[in-house]
Amino acid sequence: MMVTNAINGLDNLGQFARFVFRSIAASVESCRKSATYPLIWTQMNIIGVHSVPIVMVTGAFVGMILAIQAYDQLAAFGAEEHLGVLINISVVKELGPVLAAVMLAGRIGGALTAELGTMKVTEQIDAIKSMGTDPVKYLVAPRVLACLLLAPFLIIFADLLGIIGGYFVSVIHFGINSRAYWTFSALGVELWDVAIGVIKGFFFGAAIAVISCYKGFTCKEGAHGVGQACTEAFVASFISILALDFALAVFFKAIYNTLWPVKSLI
């Protein structure tokens, strides 16, 4: 039984790796063919533009909650004017990208899986194949490219609203001096920190799209199959976001430590 499970697990992993490879190849080919640009543009509108409000709301609440939670600890040391550093570095480097990606996984990942899963069970994917078209090129590549290219922009929106949300709670609610708030923020948050968050967006976007499309392509028959695939897509996307975040944090920290000495945030 265990051996069978292990073989099945390896088989699934192999199929997923093959799907990832085909998706990357199809995406690269799509970039070179102007005929596919309208498909990518349509997906960018669905995936990117329609996600802006929800991602901005998420970012704003992250900033505000951080301010509420961290103020008392810093005020105990008389360091409340450093609140901006703590909020902004957390938002741009970690919480903004990760929570924006989680929102995307829920909003976009589920929709992608449900759409492609329904297409699979109603034989629409077979129909695409039967007409001599590669469904990975036609369906997956535009979605992967749209997610890959727009996730970083959505993270910038989340960061922006996170910073504004943190500012409003810190300065207007807690009465921290505005100039001091921004001065310490500027000293503590570097362009490097912002760049790390944005770069993570490319990885998160690609992971969400590929996992969601794969789950749609491999979903089982019937309404239950589609529902199960959506759940699995979100869970797998969520875990991959956290795993990628950890791996990228380790990677970027190693680079940073090599290039610059470690400094205190406060």
Add this chain to the structure above:
Amino acid sequence: MIAEEKNNQAGSVDSNGVIVLKNLTKKFGKKLVLDNISLSIEKGKTTVIIGPSGCGKTVLLKHLIVLLRPTSGNVYLDQRRIDNLNEDELNQVRTRYGFLFQGGALFDSISVFENIIFPITQHYKITNWEEIDALVKNKLTMVGLDGFQKFYPAKLSGGEKKRVALARAIALNPELILYDEPTTGLDPIRSDVINELILKLQRELGVTSIAVTHDMTSAYKIADRIVMLHKGKILADGDADYIRNHPHPIVQQFIHGQIDDEDLLSLQSNETTSPSQFVSQNSKN
């Protein structure tokens, strides 16, 4: 033990057919769906595959265009083996086919017009839209649905969906058309419209047609040859008269739509229990 038809024996299949299956076996996990099938499809003829639900008809049809790959055995198109081609090579081969899916498989997010031009846009760069408009009009006229260009699939009835799907399947003027249950779910008149369309396409375009069905009226009307599948094997293979007079009891039972003794016995031995009886019986326990 089921006696198999002569051309199902390994190695005896006519290899000059436009599509040839040699010793094709398909398993899904441990379930054997097609069992060492050999079949040659004649060019320009209509071959109808019949058989009870779940006997592997659709699986066989999907192997003809390599939408499914065999567990063992080979598929040949014009004597070229195609079951071992990669997806890019297969995409070129598949432009020679049209496939009418059981439920139509129309893309529901785009209009009828866009559905029909889909295969064209995938393989040709459209420069003259007037020609495309005329082509779509021509295909829809063939299926009796001119004027439906702007409709979306959700607004169409089952029969209309099938006819639009047929218009899409013939958009590239294929040499081979595969029909999966073309008349299932349609009323007798709509079924006959689809049958006439299949005959018309064969007459006017000279296509090779392979249809899967369990509708015997349709099968007798359109078939040059009927192949009956049973439990993953070919049970009977010949023209309509041959099938009508086939001595095998399972063939006779199928074509006349008769219940077998075993099923009849099973129905008679199970007394009907109403839900209220079930509740009261349980509550007593």
